[in-house]
Amino acid sequence: IAGLAAFEAILAEDSRIEPRDWMPEAYRKTLVRQISQHAHSEIIGMQPEANWISRAPSLKRKAILMAKVQDEAGHGLYLYSAAETLGTPRTKLTEDLIAGKARYSSIFNYPTRSWADVGAIGWLVDGAAICNQVPLCRASYGPYGRAMVRICKEESFHQRQGFEILLELSQGTPAQKQMAQDAVNRWYAPALMMFGPPDDDSPNSKQSMAWNIKRFSNDELRQRFVGMMVEQVKVLGLTLPDDQIRFDEETGKWQHGSLDWNEFKEVLAGRGACNSQRLERRREAHQDGAWVREAAAAYALREQRVEVA
Amino acid sequence: IAGLAAFEAILAEDSRIEPRDWMPEAYRKTLVRQISQHAHSEIIGMQPEANWISRAPSLKRKAILMAKVQDEAGHGLYLYSAAETLGTPRTKLTEDLIAGKARYSSIFNYPTRSWADVGAIGWLVDGAAICNQVPLCRASYGPYGRAMVRICKEESFHQRQGFEILLELSQGTPAQKQMAQDAVNRWYAPALMMFGPPDDDSPNSKQSMAWNIKRFSNDELRQRFVGMMVEQVKVLGLTLPDDQIRFDEETGKWQHGSLDWNEFKEVLAGRGACNSQRLERRREAHQDGAWVREAAAAYALREQRVEVA
């Protein structure tokens, strides 16, 4: 068997599609879009945290933060590689990003106003990312699933570090505790919105689930996440800025207050605090680095010639 | 009468040579060198003080410092204009400066390590400059002498401001007083060396005096300066780092301890703390501004055409 039948057979037994396997164009396109968005998010996501590398308040925290932001560059690399196995080169994806044509996770358009934001990003944003990503380790496309395994391992490490930052702050001076609470207040709702629009407003989810890319619905993942945070925030000695969180015994699920999807759409439309800044910074790094990449390419060519000669 | 005879007649009656007057080539060359060195010193001299504009510790001091550094740009402009009357355009002088071919006052190769250095530069460096420059207001070359009149007025204002900075510090906290004393210790000897090598090691001085450009010898001016500082430092409640200063009743002049001319020559030879940095910064500003100057020139040309048409 070959073609569509083979593809469907692989999905049916919940096995992996590999780069050389036949796949429907729509599947390929969906994956390229999703994987590259994820890669872009890693790259743009370096910026809000890099904002505190030079000012990290202890050498230990500075080292941890540097390593974390550097890991994100690594994640970007894995993911661009996975996308390349689908036939779209990194240069093309990068061009789309800096031209403002590609999406990345909207959460990185919020600014990191204080050191505690580094903690809140680790705890809430990486936490939400993990909830989203753990099921992706079983995504039907092999290179993507395997990249996610590696990424998830590192992300859960990052999340613990974020939690530790907040814990240290909440047990610190009143000013530190206030800083932590303030950061949690600001990052909570945007983190919940990372799971995407409510299920009844998420048109593409169904196809992705049929293709074994997506495994749970947006709302399911979001509820699961809220449940985890509710427990952890107690350990932190902080509160979540949502007084409507409750466990629904009947459905066995966590409920939360309504989210301001209007704000979400505003940020998505480019009207967040940092959209323009993030893209500009990426563009600048890319353009400033052009002569270096050209030099490396020219040198590699030269070396090749020397070897041949 | 014309030519050399006229030139000598003007000098004999201690009157001014003007741009259209005949003058010996050597006189012209000496003046261009001296005036452009002076202009370059104003421009490079902006840097050590500009180093504290963003960190000035009160808004009043910030405003005074901004105005001062800006005045120096203005002095540079007058002096380049004076040099241009002798036939050498500003662009040529600037090129020589950024190519490292032109000299500027060696004192600006020292770093400003603390806020008190801004005070010490005003008090000692501008003080020495004034001693040097007041006689230049009577320099035989008209445009130079007139530029110096304007500059000296502003410089004496700057010197008073420098004195006030040090006075405020010396009357402040122990840390502030220490900062002031430390700055005076570092700037005293370099300021004394601004008057140039000792008379017996200053070959060009004699000709400059014959041409009514220079009016007093290096040592004469230096001694006069030491005498002034000795009085002022008492008001400051600080000390000069020279225990050999004394008034010689016989000669009626102030004596001071010996100076480390070796260090002076080192800095002159490029081995000061900031030689490379100062030149690089000027070069960078000049090169980064090239496209702006080109745009302004292109626009001026375009406007001219429009007017003609």
Place this chain on the structure above:
Amino acid sequence: SPDIAEYALRLGDDGLILAQRLGWWISRAPELEEDVALGNIALDQLGHARSFLSYAAAAFQRADGSAQTEDDLAYWRGEEEFRCVQLVEQPNGDFARTIARQLVISVYQFELYQRLQNSSDPTLAAIAAKAVKEVDYHRDHASQWVLRLALGTAESRRRMIDGLKLTWPYLEELFDQDELFDRLGDAAVEPSSLRENFDAFISALLAEAELEVPELPRASGGGRRGEHSEHLGYLLAEMQVLARQHPGASW
């Protein structure tokens, strides 16, 4: 009143942070004439800031009960206590980006001070009356450079366009209203009331420069509520470092 003080803080912080940005150019401008010109503008802005901040400071008390000073406000507030718009926090970039920022802020300030001269608060009116003359020059300086850069060379035109693009997302925040203006009445100038003249000036100038008015999404803003861009923290760290190393010292 606290409302007047809050308003004075906003205007003062705009001037202070802008002056801090512009001061960087002194000793680094494309030509000596611009070291002088940008230095002048920075000095004017700092001057306005000092007037507004001194006025605001009188409404705030120190721990010992005495009135605060301009320096208490400039050097001892935290980032979230600053009230400037995010526009003035934006980096200098190249000369074109600085000019684009100057264009927007000076056209705005000109309209604002023009009207604030008639404020029912005599101190604000007096500061504005002095400032408007200076800002008129700033507006002219920026306008002339927009024309030169836009119509000069291909390179300068490209940079001018980029500069405008980088600046435009921070423009809308200037016109954001909040309830402070309801309370202040005739003492203040409602930002929305400046919009028409602002747009007219900008459109005419950009038309003359053969440039299009950029259409870009606004940044969310929030500087007036203490929500700043990521740039302000760095700027303040540098501006305040020396003063904070010597608490209680005078300079």
Place this chain on the structure above:
Amino acid sequence: SPDIAEYALRLGDDGLILAQRLGWWISRAPELEEDVALGNIALDQLGHARSFLSYAAAAFQRADGSAQTEDDLAYWRGEEEFRCVQLVEQPNGDFARTIARQLVISVYQFELYQRLQNSSDPTLAAIAAKAVKEVDYHRDHASQWVLRLALGTAESRRRMIDGLKLTWPYLEELFDQDELFDRLGDAAVEPSSLRENFDAFISALLAEAELEVPELPRASGGGRRGEHSEHLGYLLAEMQVLARQHPGASW
């Protein structure tokens, strides 16, 4: 001993300030692989710095008599108390300038740590033994890039030459001796003893890159005595700002 602590401070400050400079590149490098590579190097340098500073800190006491920590040294010393060479304070500039600085410091550190492994002080020897392996990679990274940039394109060659020129004035300071080394004897490595190998490596590499060794006057230096370039103050203002806003806090 205080002499050992002083020596550890010097080496620790070199690493700390260099790491602070390199950390800027993370999220701004010419390609993602370099975000990772420069991040690694920054992390290594920070790691060495933490080892040296923790060792030095044990010799210094806090006001309450307890021993200081690496953070006391990193965040609470004034500029004149830092002991790094001026080379590591120099701005990143473009990628070529950063690579030129990396070349000089990593070749130097490699020779230094290589010998310091045999220090009579076991702690210094152990830190050096770990560090030398990492610095070997830093040296290789810099060398590869010098070749690529020097032999890549005309533009990259021009920039590489400029980068070396900007770096060279700060090279001699690395080899300055002072009386500390007389007192430390076999515990330390005399900088002058590294010169021969250093020069040999640099000459060979620059020859391969078809570049000339710049001949430029040295800057006067003095970092080991606390006499720093004008750049360090800004770097410290940023690095220390948050820690100093919260005296006594832990993070």
